[in-house]
Amino acid sequence: MRRTPTSEQDLSDLIQSSEGPIKIVGGGTRDIGAPVEGTRISTAGLSGVTLYEPGALTLVAKAGTPLEEIDALLAKEGQRLAFEPSDLRGLLGTEGVSTIGGVVATNASGPRRIQVGAARDFCLGVRFVDGMGRVLKNGGRVMKNVTGYDLVKLMAGSWGTLGVMTEISMKVMAIPETETTLVGEGQTAVQAVESLSAALGSPFDVTGAAFAGGKTFVRIEGLEASVAYRAAELANGALAGFQPVSGAASADIWTQIRDVSAFADRDGAVWRISVKPSDGPRLVAALEDLAPQAIYDWGGGLVWLHIADQTDGGAARVRAELAKMGGHATLVRAPAEVRATVPVFQPEPAPIAALTRGLRQKFDPHGILNPGLMGA
Amino acid sequence: MQMPEPSSRVLSRKDHIVARLQSVLPQGAVVHDPIQTRAYECDALTAYKCPPLCAVLPTSTDEVSAVMRICHEEGVPVVPRGAGTSLAGGALPTADSVILGVARLNDVLETDYDNRFIRVQSGRTNLSVTGAVEEDGFFYAPDPSSQLACAIAGNIAMNSGGAHCLKYGVTTNNLMGVTMVMADGEVVEIGGAHLDAGGLDLLGLICGSEGQLGVVTEATLRILAKPEGARPVLVGFDSNEVAGHCVSDIIKSGILPVAIEFMDRPCIRATEAFAGAGYPDCEALLIIEVEGSAAEIDDQLSRIIEIAKRHNPVEVRESTSAEESAKIWLGRKSAFGAMGQINDYMCLDGTIPVSELPLVLRRIGEMSKEYGLDVGNVFHAGDGNMHPLILFDANKPGDLEKCEAFGADILRLCVEVGGCLTGEHGVGVEKRDLMVSQYGDDDLEIQLQVKDVFDPAWLLNPAKVFPLNVTETRRAG
Numbered sequence: 001m002r003r004t005p006t007s008e009q010d011l012s013d014l015i016q017s018s019e020g021p022i023k024i025v026g027g028g029t030r031d032i033g034a035p036v037e038g039t040r041i042s043t044a045g046l047s048g049v050t051l052y053e054p055g056a057l058t059l060v061a062k063a064g065t066p067l068e069e070i071d072a073l074l075a076k077e078g079q080r081l082a083f084e085p086s087d088l089r090g091l092l093g094t095e096g097v098s099t100i101g102g103v104v105a106t107n108a109s110g111p112r113r114i115q116v117g118a119a120r121d122f123c124l125g126v127r128f129v130d131g132m133g134r135v136l137k138n139g140g141r142v143m144k145n146v147t148g149y150d151l152v153k154l155m156a157g158s159w160g161t162l163g164v165m166t167e168i169s170m171k172v173m174a175i176p177e178t179e180t181t182l183v184g185e186g187q188t189a190v191q192a193v194e195s196l197s198a199a200l201g202s203p204f205d206v207t208g209a210a211f212a213g214g215k216t217f218v219r220i221e222g223l224e225a226s227v228a229y230r231a232a233e234l235a236n237g238a239l240a241g242f243q244p245v246s247g248a249a250s251a252d253i254w255t256q257i258r259d260v261s262a263f264a265d266r267d268g269a270v271w272r273i274s275v276k277p278s279d280g281p282r283l284v285a286a287l288e289d290l291a292p293q294a295i296y297d298w299g300g301g302l303v304w305l306h307i308a309d310q311t312d313g314g315a316a317r318v319r320a321e322l323a324k325m326g327g328h329a330t331l332v333r334a335p336a337e338v339r340a341t342v343p344v345f346q347p348e349p350a351p352i353a354a355l356t357r358g359l360r361q362k363f364d365p366h367g368i369l370n371p372g373l374m375g376a
Numbered sequence: 377m378q379m380p381e382p383s384s385r386v387l388s389r390k391d392h393i394v395a396r397l398q399s400v401l402p403q404g405a406v407v408h409d410p411i412q413t414r415a416y417e418c419d420a421l422t423a424y425k426c427p428p429l430c431a432v433l434p435t436s437t438d439e440v441s442a443v444m445r446i447c448h449e450e451g452v453p454v455v456p457r458g459a460g461t462s463l464a465g466g467a468l469p470t471a472d473s474v475i476l477g478v479a480r481l482n483d484v485l486e487t488d489y490d491n492r493f494i495r496v497q498s499g500r501t502n503l504s505v506t507g508a509v510e511e512d513g514f515f516y517a518p519d520p521s522s523q524l525a526c527a528i529a530g531n532i533a534m535n536s537g538g539a540h541c542l543k544y545g546v547t548t549n550n551l552m553g554v555t556m557v558m559a560d561g562e563v564v565e566i567g568g569a570h571l572d573a574g575g576l577d578l579l580g581l582i583c584g585s586e587g588q589l590g591v592v593t594e595a596t597l598r599i600l601a602k603p604e605g606a607r608p609v610l611v612g613f614d615s616n617e618v619a620g621h622c623v624s625d626i627i628k629s630g631i632l633p634v635a636i637e638f639m640d641r642p643c644i645r646a647t648e649a650f651a652g653a654g655y656p657d658c659e660a661l662l663i664i665e666v667e668g669s670a671a672e673i674d675d676q677l678s679r680i681i682e683i684a685k686r687h688n689p690v691e692v693r694e695s696t697s698a699e700e701s702a703k704i705w706l707g708r709k710s711a712f713g714a715m716g717q718i719n720d721y722m723c724l725d726g727t728i729p730v731s732e733l734p735l736v737l738r739r740i741g742e743m744s745k746e747y748g749l750d751v752g753n754v755f756h757a758g759d760g761n762m763h764p765l766i767l768f769d770a771n772k773p774g775d776l777e778k779c780e781a782f783g784a785d786i787l788r789l790c791v792e793v794g795g796c797l798t799g800e801h802g803v804g805v806e807k808r809d810l811m812v813s814q815y816g817d818d819d820l821e822i823q824l825q826v827k828d829v830f831d832p833a834w835l836l837n838p839a840k841v842f843p844l845n846v847t848e849t850r851r852a853g
Contacts, residue, residue, distance in 0.1 A: 055624030056730040056760070078630060107572065118572055120580060121549045134818045142727040143759035144546060144799035146535040146584045147807075147814055148841065149823045153548065153580025157573060174630030197490040203513075203601045223631075223679075226672040276491050276569040301491075301571055328574025346574030351564045356576050358829035362822070374575060 006045035008127065008135050008166050014041060015164070016133035021371045024160035026064065026102030029087070029094045033159060033344050033373035035336045043101050046166050049073060051141070058124065058141050060169040063101025070100055074172055082173040083119050084110030084254070090264035092333055101165045107157030110258035111208040111219070114200065114298045120156035122171045128155060128163035131364025141169040154359070160370040162363040176221040180231045181208070181250040182242035184216035189281035192216040193300035197277060198238035200299050204230040209299040210257045217253055218242065257297055263306045266293075269313030269334045270306055275327035277301040286321045290314045310335065315342040322346075345374045377424045377465075377805055380839050380851060382472035386429065386452050393450050394430055397474070400442035405480075407431040416457065416475045420522075421465040421806060423776060428455065428469035435480045437555055437563055437593040444591065445561030447474055453835050454559075456587035458530025459501065461522040463723055464804025466533060466586055470839060478529045481593055484508045493552055493569050495596045498529035502536075505597060514599040517544035520800065521712070532592050535584030537800035542758035543634040543667075544600070546800065548583040553596035556582065556589075559831040568596055581826065586802050587837040589830040603667035606634065609677050610704045611684045612658035612691035616640055619660035620733035622687045623757045626664065627730065629683055631676050636758035637663040637708050640737065643715065643752035643765070644707070650714030653707030656691040662757065663708055711754040712765070719750075719767040722779050726790030727799035730760045739789055740764055747782040749775075761799035762790070788813050803841045811842060820846055 002025075005011040015022065021038030043064035051060040054077040061070055067085060074080050085103040089095065102108075104126075109118040116122075125139030138151035155162060184195060192211035199206045199218045208219030218239060220230045235242050245253065256262065263270050275283055277300035284294045284303060292314070293306040307314040313334040322329050328346035331339065348356060357376075360367070386393070394408045407413055408430035417425040429452065434440045447454050457467040457477045469475050478499035486495040489512060496505055502523040505516040519538035520526055526536070532554065537546040544550070553567030567579045582589055613619040623636055639647070641659050648655055655661060662684075666676040681692055695701040715721050728736050737753060744751045755762040764786055768779035787797050787807065791814050797807045811820060820842060827834065827850075834850045 053729065053731050055628045057627060058729065077628070107577070109572070113571065117545060117549050120572075120577060121545065130822070134822070136819055136822055137815070138819065138823075140794065140796045140814075142729060142761075142795050142799070144537050144541065144727050144756075144761045145796045146800060146802050147796040147798050148803065148811060148820075149826055150535070150548065150580055150584045151822070151826070153577045153583075154826075156580070157577050162576075174628075174632070176630065194490075197492075200492060201489055201514075201601050203603050223672070223675055225675050226668060229669055229671060274570045274572055274574070276488075278490050279570075298571060326568050327570040330574065348575050349565075351558070351562055352566065352575070352578065355564075355578060355829060359576060359826065362825040362829060 002040040002042060004042045004045040008129060011041070011129050011164060011166065012133040012135055015129055015131065018368055021368050024164050024370055026099035026105065027066065027097040029089050029096050029098045030102055030106050030108065031092055031094050032106070032330070032332050034339050034375065036370050036373050041164065043099060043164065050167065054079060057172050058169060059172050060141055060167065061100050062167050063099065063165040065100050067098040067100055067103060075175070078175050079172045080175050081122065081170065082112060082116045083122050084112040084258055085119060086110050086258045088259060091260045091270065100168055104156050104168050105158065105160050105165060111210060111254050111297050114209060115205065115207045116173070120153050123152045123156050123168060124171055125169040126152045126155050126165055127167040128165045130163040131366055131369045136163065139169070143171060159374050161360060161374055163369065177223050178227050178246070179219060179221040179250050180227050181245045181253050182218045182231060182234060182239050183245055184239060184242040185214065187211070187216050189284060189294070189296065193277055193281055193296065195239060196299040199234055202234065202238060204234055208254055211296040211300070212257055213262060219250065219254060257295065260295060260304050262295060263304065266306060268306055268308040268310070269338070270304065270332050271318060271329050272332045273303040273305055273322065273327060273329040275301055275303065275322070275325060279325045279327065283321055283325065287314065287317055290317060310338070312342050313338050343375050347375065378844060379426065379470050380844065382470055386450070386472040389450065390429055393452060396446045397430065397432055397443060400446065401432060401434060401439055405433045405435070407433070416469060419460040419462040419465060419467040421463055421468065421804065424465055424468055424805065426469055426471055428473050428475045429471065431475035431477055433477045433480045437557065440476065440557045440591055440593050441561045441563050443476060444557050444559060447835060448560045448833065451833070451835070453838055455837050456529065456533070456591045458499065458527030458533065459525050461526040462530060462534065462802065462804055464798070464802045464806040466802050466804040466840060468805055476591060478527060478593065485594065488569065489514065491569055492599055493596050494599050495594060496528060498532070498592045498595055499527050502526050502528060502531055509599050510602065513602050515602050516597055516599055517550050518547050528595050529592055532583050532595060533585065533587045534800065534802035537761065539635045539637060539756060542636060542756065543632055548580060550598045551579065551583055551595060552598055554579065554582060554592045555594035557591045557593060559590065559833065559836050586804065586841050588827055588841060589836065604669045605673060606665055606667045607673045607677065607695050607701055608663050608665040608704045609680060609695065610661060610663050610693040611689045612656040612661045613687065614659050614690050616660045616737040617734035618687050619662055622662065622684055623733065624730055625683050626680055627758065629679065631666070631679055633664045633666050633680070633758065635663070635665045635756070638753070638755050638757035639708065639711065640753040642750060643711055643754045646714040646718055646752060647707040647711050650717050651707050651710040653703055655707050658690045663704055708754070715752055715765045715767065720770040721765045721767050722783055724762065724764045724766070724783050724786055725798045725801040726787045726795055727759070727761045728790050728793050728795035730757070732793040732795070733757065733760070736762070736789060736793060740786055743782060743785055747778060749779055749782055760795065784810060805840055808841060809843050824850060
């Protein structure tokens with residue numbers, strides 16, 4: 001069954017009268033997590049930008065608003081969502097239209113996360129309906145806000161397990177005049193991460209730092225003259241031998257990395273792993289027996305890992321190695337049977353798991369919102 | 377200021393509680409003499425005072441855990457305290473509470489330039505975090521004006537900002553992980569040297585929770601490479617409204633200054649009389665600072681000046697040297713001190729959408745006449761974080777109450793135009809009762825339920841953030 005409420009009140013009524021679990025669907029493009037059975041509630045009927053003030057860098061949109069619609073509106077004013085939300089349709093083999101609610105619920109942040117912050121850092125306010133049908137709000141539409149607890153951050157990345165978001169206010173930023181990517185070849189993963197660390201530790205405002213397909217990439221954005229200056233400083237220093245690529249070719253590199261395009265047409269499990277950047281290559285080396293393929297983003301701190309093994313997607317090994325260094329791993333792509341048995345999200349230590357359970361119990365006491373999606 | 381009645385059960389057991397705390401802490405780490413506890417009777421919101429039952433100054437996470445365990449068993453409220461610089465009364469004690477001061481937790485635990493983070497104990501001051509890395513070309517970005525004194529623990533509790541957060545964000549955007557002691561003494565690790573949460577974003581929830589969810593003892597903070605240079609331009613206008621429009625236009629242009637500071641005429645005049653920075657005598661002035669190499673700074677400043685000139689400024693003063701930069705910042709940095717010379721003042725922290733600046737400034741001016749109290753405005757205009765300073769005379773009966781009523785009106789106005797009560801100072805006790813103007817009953821209830829999860833007995837800083845009548849049954853246990 002599929003329901004498409006057209007107002008917060010509708011949604012609240014639906015949740016209150018629900019007799020079983022609810023699977024919340026934005027655009028359905030990020031089908032990640034343990035499979036959820038239940039009535040599908042779509043946010044497609046809660047759509048549209050309700051406020052956009054370019055001079056205040058703020059946008060308020062209903063949760064079901066297509067990302068493309070927001071991107072197009074912002075582009076007209078030379079602005080964008082700076083955290084670079086990914087389009088995972090290719091990787092996950094999904095169709096449909098990504099929504100702003102889905103982006104926020106999954107805290108989907110791309111390569112620029114290292115410099116400007118994650119999706120959650122751009123969320124200023126949220127309206128949502130919780131598991132009891134309460135219509136709630138938190139935050140607002142201003143850049144600085146410490147009025148009460150920050151439930152906006154909590155809702156971002158909660159994958160619909162605490163409430164169904166209905167409206168989100170966000171900070172937007174200007175699209176820079178130009179971008180250049182410096183490309184290095186012939187480095188090992190360890191060498192690449194050293195180069196990326198050097199670039200990120202420089203004063204030159206690097207907005208992308210990745211190692212993929214044997215190439216090392218460093219992105220610089222901003223005013224024309226400034227980008228030229230910074231690219232030259234880096235190429236004459238920490239990134240000696242790197243070659244500049246500009247314009248659309250540069251942009252294309254980062255779209256590919258953001259969307260993990262390299263793994264789109266290759267069968268097997270895909271992990272998204274966040275670690276301390278210097279641990280990225282160490283982790284991959286420790287898993288060598290699984291013949292992993294890796295894309296390193298975030299200066300080495302975000303590892304997209306491809307593992308051909310279809311039994312548990314390498315879960316036991318990945319988590320065992322990760323436990324030695326710290327961080328978290330999400331099994332973003334695997335057959336539903338695997339996702340039903342292997343914890344998709346990083347299992348939490350007991351006291352943290354107790355807090356998580358406690359919060360879910362308050363927001364969704366009947367356990368009906370995307371139950372089990374993030375694990376117990 | 378209404379505070380909960382202290383528990384007579386706790387007061388009568390003071391000797392026992394002190395003895396238990398002494399048994400788990402080093403000598404001298406429990407302050408219980410009624411004369412000495414007065415050092416902890418208030419924070420920077422000095423209008424309200426109450427000495428605590430006692431104050432403890434632990435030196436390790438384990439000691440904090442032991443203290444929390446005892447207080448939990450004894451049913452004693454705990455008020456965590458960083459450096460006591462809160463302007464909102466976040467560290468104001470009650471007579472039956474234990475002040476848990478983190479001042480002796482001030483070590484740097486780990487510095488990692490390759491991975492761009494520093495791990496410190498939470499009592500370390502904000503400025504000394506930067507101090508630990510600046511020789512190597514790095515800094516910690518959030519820079520509240522109290523940064524010389526304020527502690528990272530308090531920065532996390534209030535999600536502190538500063539003048540430069542237009543570019544670098546506030547504490548929550550620069551905090552990667554914490555070690556936190558829960559209300560019952562359990563120690564938890566949240567986040568770390570990696571980015572983002574693997575599950576629910578508990579770190580985001582803890583930052584800005586005003587010491588009500590746990591006591592942070594260690595923090596992993598993002599550090600950044602210092603820019604090559606920075607330089608400001610000062611622009612004067614003959615109306616607040618025009619200055620407000622100029623701010624919008626700069627932001628829209630795509631240049632990202634690190635700071636856009638705004639001062640209005642009362643503040644400019646007070647500052648001039650006090651610091652003699654040589655500011656033009658005008659209705660409003662902006663200080664806009666950009667960063668980068670010398671050439672990048674020239675490029676950005678020339679674009680900003682071009683925008684400013686479209687608004688018929690009465691003066692444009694571009695800094696060309698470190699001395700000139702210091703002079704431009706001198707007045708802004710002495711603004712609070714200058715206002716303090718004239719009279720006692722109350723500093724507000726409401727935040728509004730930048731587009732509402734002209735309206736809000738005009739309304740504040742009108743209200744100032746109605747209340748018969750002067751007000752100066754100095755604030756971070758780029759992000760709409762206002763700091764109206766209301767002048768009053770603490771020795772004049774009724775003046776403080778009048779000032780508080782005026783302040784409350786200004787904050788309600790901020791909420792009305794789409795803003796919030798506090799951008800970076802926190803709610804504390806000061807704005808507790810105004811929470812109902814921003815949030816409905818359910819919006820508050822869900823926040824109380826969050827506290828129920830972390831602190832079921834409601835012992836951590838229980839009389840803050842929410843109106844007392846709303847939390848009464850929970851505090852009664």
